[in-house]
Each structure stands twice: as structure tokens, then as C-alpha cells.
Amino acid sequence: MPATIAACSSGSMPCGVALVRLSGPEAFSVLDQVFLPKNQQPAARWTPRTMRFGQVIAKDGRTLDLCLAAVFPGPNSYTGEDLAEIYCHGSQPVVAGLLDHCFAQGAIPAPPGEFTKRAFLSGRMDLTExxxxxxxxxxxxxxxxxxxxxxxxxxxxxxxxxxxxxxxxxxxxxxxxxxxxxxxxxxxxxxxxxxxxxxxxxxxxxxxxxxxxxxLVREGVPVAIIGRPNAGKSSLFNALAGQERAIVTEEAGTTRDVLEQVISCDGAPVRILDTAGLRNSQSKAEQKGVELARQAAQQAQTVLCVIDRSVSLTQEDQDALSLARQCPLAVLVLNKADLSPNPAPWEDALRKSHSWAAVFPLSAKEGTVEPLSRWLAGLAPHPEETLxxxxxxxxxxxxxxxxxxxxxxxxxxxxxxxxxxxxxxxxxxxxxxxxxxxxxxxxxxxxxxxxxxxx
Ligand SMILES: Nc1nc2c(ncn2[C@@H]2O[C@H](COP(=O)(O)OP(=O)(O)O)[C@@H](O)[C@H]2O)c(=O)[nH]1
Ligand SMILES: [Mg+2]
CATH class of the missing domain: 1.20.120.430 (tRNA modification GTPase MnmE domain 2)
Structure with missing residues (x-):
């Protein structure tokens, strides 16, 4: 006979309501001990899937909470077994006290995925579900x-x-x-x-x-941000992510590891990668970072090549540009548009030097990345088919x-x-x-x- 399991199924506390679930042959008898309904009826006689008001009882008999509970008799429950749910207040001590009492009554802590595993084993769902x-x-x-x-x-x-x-x-x-x-x-x-x-x-x-x-739908479309040191890659990464994830400094060579974050662009998943600035460096760690940056650019579906619009192009910019041109879908990002609202003298030639998938003048610092973000959303497949x-x-x-x-x-x-x-x-x-x-x-x-x- 399978053990009766108990666990808190809801997220982090404190919160309004927490859900504690019990499943297994003893689910209802454990419920009778830990939850006292106002009309004092045993759980086995409750109307299925209907809320009951009552008291949550601690191991020592104290009242822990006043709340609702419901029963879902097997086999028509999520797990296919007798399943009970207690909707108590989302308080850490209440949930801990309630679970503690469930365990004292013979339930065991549910391992990860155990409720769904039981649903699968009892034929309630197949593995794909x-x-x-x-x-x-x-x-x-x-x-x-x-x-x-x-x-x-x-x-x-x-x-x-x-x-x-x-x-x-x-x-x-x-x-x-x-x-x-x-x-x-x-x-x-x-x-x-x-x-x-x-x-x-x-x-x-x-x-x-x-x-x-x-x-791509599950993991996000990979988009690598490349460019010379200080072009503003990490600033762009943070602006797209909507949070300060990458370290931004005026010191060149700050970013060394490839940072990854899946962001939702208009509901579409995009996996952005911030990389080390491309330059020749004496530092071993930085050299490794540059190597990883090149790999990321080669593996990504799209490359965002960040150029600082407020200064002249350097040899390091040229390196970044030639790496970007190897990607079938390369986007030119002309950053620091706040410093330099008008096109740079070299800009027209640069725009024409390659069939860029798109060109975006923007300011990563000021966060004017909305048009780029909308463009990125278009990269994700929009599946009508079964995927x-x-x-x-x-x-x-x-x-x-x-x-x-x-x-x-x-x-x-x-x-x-x-x-x-x-x-x-x-x-x-x-x-x-x-x-x-x-x-x-x-x-x-x-x-x-x-x-x-x-x-
Ligand atoms: N004015 C301005 N400064 C920027 C912009 N983007 C980045 N910066 C600054 O440029 C420096 C380098 O930025 P960072 O994002 O670390 O560049 P990375 O080396 O390419 O990752 C920092 O001092 C940033 O504040 C921008 O759009 N406008
Ligand atoms: Mg950086």
C-alpha cells in the first residue's frame, strides 16, 4: 500500500493563502485529526470537492488557524488516490505546525513530483502530460x-x-x-x-x-550581445532584462563569464547572453572570456553587435563587426544615443557595409530598448502546430x-x-x-x- 504523503503545494510565504495537500489511503483519516470542520463530520462523509470551514489543529491540540478544506476522493482526483486539500493562511508557522501534525498522524513528507508521479502511476495522465x-x-x-x-x-x-x-x-x-x-x-x-x-x-x-x-519556445531563442569593451553590452543586457544583473563599470574588461538570462519579449522567450568585450588582453581570465564570447556568437541564432556611437570606430569594433557578420542574423546596435543623438560620421558607411537584419540607435543607459525588444519578440516561433x-x-x-x-x-x-x-x-x-x-x-x-x- 502506498504511504500517505503531505506537502505544502503553494509558493513562498508569507502570503494570503497556502495550500497543504494530503494524498493516499489515509488522507481522510489524517485530515480528521488535523482539521476540525464546524459541523464535526468525518472527512469521508463530506460532499466531494466542496469547501468546509473549520479549525486547523496542532499536534498539542491548539487551534492553529481557521480556514477551508476540501476532499477529492479517488479515483477522480489529481493523484487518483484519496486527496485532501487544506487552504490555510500563508504563514510559515501555521503551515509548519499543520504539516508537523500530519506527519505525527502517519503521513510522510512528499518527495519532489510525488503527487504527479502518483497521477501517472494511477493512469490519470501519461508521461507527456x-x-x-x-x-x-x-x-x-x-x-x-x-x-x-x-x-x-x-x-x-x-x-x-x-x-x-x-x-x-x-x-x-x-x-x-x-x-x-x-x-x-x-x-x-x-x-x-x-x-x-x-x-x-x-x-x-x-x-x-x-x-x-x-x-526555442521552452529555452528561449539564443541572442548573443557582442562588442568591444565599454561599448555598453552589459548595460544593454540589463536594460533588456529589466534588472541590474550584469556589472556595469567604466573599467574595460569587467565582464568575463557569459551571463545568461531568459527574458519575455512581448510574451516570447528570448535567452540573452552578455559576453566579454572583444580585445587582446594579457589577462588569462579575460582571454578565456573573449574565447567564450566568440563561441556564444557562433552558437547564437542572432547577434547584437554593440557599437558606441559617441566615439570613432576602433580596430576592436572592426573585430566585433566581422564576428557579427558571420552570423546569419546580425543586428547593429548603435549605443549611447543619449550622448550622440545624431548619426556619427562613419554611420552611413557602416549601415551599408552589411545586410544587417536590423539597426537600432538606442541608449542602453536610459533604457530606450523598446523597439529592439519588440524586434526580438519576432524571433520566437509562434506555434499553431503541436510542438x-x-x-x-x-x-x-x-x-x-x-x-x-x-x-x-x-x-x-x-x-x-x-x-x-x-x-x-x-x-x-x-x-x-x-x-x-x-x-x-x-x-x-x-x-x-x-x-x-x-x-
Ligand atoms: N551615456 C551612456 N553611457 C553608457 C550607455 N551604455 C553604457 N554606458 C556606459 O559605458 C560604460 C561601459 O558600460 P558597460 O555596459 O559595462 O559596457 P560593456 O563593457 O560593453 O559591458 C559604463 O560606464 C556605462 O555606464 C549609454 O547608452 N549611454
Ligand atoms: Mg560588460
Missing amino acids: AEAVADLIHAQSELGAKAAAAQLTGSVGGRVKTIREELLALLAHFYAVCDYSDEALEPFDYPNAIAVLTASKSQLTQLYQGFQRGR VTSARQAGLLEQAVSALEDAISSASQSMTADAFLLDAERAVNLLGQVTGETASADLAHEIFSRFCVGK
Whole structure:
């Protein structure tokens, strides 16, 4: 029998209301000890999913709080088990006292993700939906949240399940033909099998190909800020991030590590990277920083090349510009426009020297980055399609596509029934791992340990 678990599911305190959850076979009997409803009815007799007013009782019998509670009898609860929720005031001592009493009554502290793991184990959701819960909780932008919410409704799991069922039906038919070959069953139709396998393969390929776009939605489009020391890269980073994250000084060579921050530009996730100023330096740490800056520029989808508009161009600016020109999507940022509102003498030539994706005169110091921020928002995919965002799911889908390719090639030779079966079954098994129908306990553990406590 699983243990009854308890945890606080809400966020940091103090706050208006905190949510403490209990799930498991003893959830209602523990609730009866820690919460005394006004009408004194035992929890098992409450109307499901309806609030009750009462007192939260501490281990020593003291009243800790006056608040609401509700019961969600299994199997129609989030976890599929008996689940109780207490909505007490969001006070650290109240929640601690309440949990303490729950533990004294035999509940155990819920490990991270345990509520959702139980939901998965009791068949309330498949793995794609469970992973979407974690994605939704950790979403860093509206768009990321939207993609996670779509998966929560089973958009990926449902499609994978349908394809898997079609393949299973095909295999069942194949076995039937082999087992009862004397009877009046039609012989196995290889051309039809090839058609089914090919259709499944193309649907899975499409899902898999959405992963790159899905990853951008989840992790943010990588945008590297490069330029010579003191051009104002860190100031731009802070202005875009809307907070003082990077150190800004008039001293050259301040930034050495690559700083990363996912920001939400008009709801779209953009991962901005602040880098070390490009110059030749004697300092080992700074040299390493410059190397990392070059790498970041090469890996990013877009580079923002920051130039100080208020002074002449230097050799170091030229280095930064040539690095930027190697990026397919390079943006010219003409910074310190507050010092120099009019175009610099060199500016026209610079604008024409390359097909810049965009040019923005701005002042990072004054925070006039709104037009740039709006432009960055356009980089994120705007998915109408179902997007796979989990690397785990994408890896399995890729392997399933290759198993199906093997099965198709065996089926086209129509003599190697064993090989065909093996490959098709491998695909079925891989798809089962996507949704969790054939997942191992280790895998489930790995996935749910990424969750927070109380979810
Ligand atoms: N007037 C003005 N000063 C700026 C602007 N952006 C950066 N600075 C100043 O330029 C210096 C270097 O800025 P920082 O962001 O550290 O440059 P980085 O070395 O490229 O990261 C600091 O003294 C900033 O205050 C700007 O738009 N206008
Ligand atoms: Mg800097």
C-alpha cells in the first residue's frame, strides 16, 4: 500500500493563502485529526470537492488557524488516490505546525513530483502530460506556457498513442495470420503494412521536426550581445532584462563569464547572453572570456553587435563587426544615443557595409530598448502546430522513426517476417516510452525528481 504523503503545494510565504495537500489511503483519516470542520463530520462523509470551514489543529491540540478544506476522493482526483486539500493562511508557522501534525498522524513528507508521479502511476495522465506539468511550472514566457498547456491537454501524447495503436493493430493482424495460417484469414498484406508504416513514419517525423522549434519556445531563442569593451553590452543586457544583473563599470574588461538570462519579449522567450568585450588582453581570465564570447556568437541564432556611437570606430569594433557578420542574423546596435543623438560620421558607411537584419540607435543607459525588444519578440516561433519540447520525447521519436524505416525496408522485401516484426515492435516500444505505457521505474523516477515538492 502506498504511504500517505503531505506537502505544502503553494509558493513562498508569507502570503494570503497556502495550500497543504494530503494524498493516499489515509488522507481522510489524517485530515480528521488535523482539521476540525464546524459541523464535526468525518472527512469521508463530506460532499466531494466542496469547501468546509473549520479549525486547523496542532499536534498539542491548539487551534492553529481557521480556514477551508476540501476532499477529492479517488479515483477522480489529481493523484487518483484519496486527496485532501487544506487552504490555510500563508504563514510559515501555521503551515509548519499543520504539516508537523500530519506527519505525527502517519503521513510522510512528499518527495519532489510525488503527487504527479502518483497521477501517472494511477493512469490519470501519461508521461507527456506529466512532463508538461513541470514545463508549465517552469515556463519563462507566455509562449512557453502556451506550448506546455497544449501538451497538458494531451496534444503530443494523444497523437503518439493513436499512432502506436495503429501499429499494434497491424502487428496483431500479422500474428493472427501467422498463428492461424490454415484458416480462412486473408494472407498478410505487405503493401498495406508498408502504407501504414509509411504514414506513421511521416507523422512521427513531423512531430520530431517540431522539436527544434519547441526547444526555442521552452529555452528561449539564443541572442548573443557582442562588442568591444565599454561599448555598453552589459548595460544593454540589463536594460533588456529589466534588472541590474550584469556589472556595469567604466573599467574595460569587467565582464568575463557569459551571463545568461531568459527574458519575455512581448510574451516570447528570448535567452540573452552578455559576453566579454572583444580585445587582446594579457589577462588569462579575460582571454578565456573573449574565447567564450566568440563561441556564444557562433552558437547564437542572432547577434547584437554593440557599437558606441559617441566615439570613432576602433580596430576592436572592426573585430566585433566581422564576428557579427558571420552570423546569419546580425543586428547593429548603435549605443549611447543619449550622448550622440545624431548619426556619427562613419554611420552611413557602416549601415551599408552589411545586410544587417536590423539597426537600432538606442541608449542602453536610459533604457530606450523598446523597439529592439519588440524586434526580438519576432524571433520566437509562434506555434499553431503541436510542438514537442522535451528532449527525452524527441530522442525516442527519432529512434522510432528509424525503427519504422527499418521495418518498411524489411516489409518491402516481404520475406523476412522476423526482421519486420522486430523493427515494428521496437517502434511500438519506443512510442510506449514517450507516453509512459512502457516506461521503466527508473525513468519515472528521473522525470519526477525534476519537479518541485508539493506538485
Ligand atoms: N551615456 C551612456 N553611457 C553608457 C550607455 N551604455 C553604457 N554606458 C556606459 O559605458 C560604460 C561601459 O558600460 P558597460 O555596459 O559595462 O559596457 P560593456 O563593457 O560593453 O559591458 C559604463 O560606464 C556605462 O555606464 C549609454 O547608452 N549611454
Ligand atoms: Mg560588460
